[in-house]
Amino acid sequence: MRSERGRRRMGRRRGHCRGAIALCDGRAGSECVVVDIEGDEAIRRRLYEMGFTPSSVVRVIASLGEGSVLVEVRGSRVGLSGSIATSVRVRSVAE
Template structure:
């Protein structure tokens, strides 16, 4: 069964595909330039000690975003 959730809701290490990227313009532009665009495969690989920020794996690189902003990215599981 396929469902659309926001990035922070992903179970750890579960592969998903980016569905849509929203958020503050500069932030959105920067993560898109770094390859987080619709269709990109992404996994949540780590959560920092106090539950924030998160580390994602995409395009064989690792990217950390804060929970609040990562929630602007929707993914399909």
């Protein structure tokens, strides 16, 4: 089990997500920066392994309905279900 200190190192800082939206709310064609990943540790770890780390740039390619999205992260295209895309908090690159 990861300590509270370890969780904070993984992007879980208080106030860190002000102004952030869920990845599933991003518009097709927009570029976003990952600011946090919510959810249980197994989901967060898997998303980190796929390249969704704090400060990584994600491009929304398409919204597929019911929150599902197709995105490009670190040169790879990834499809995420609505429940997973909701746990990825992003901020627009334009901000």
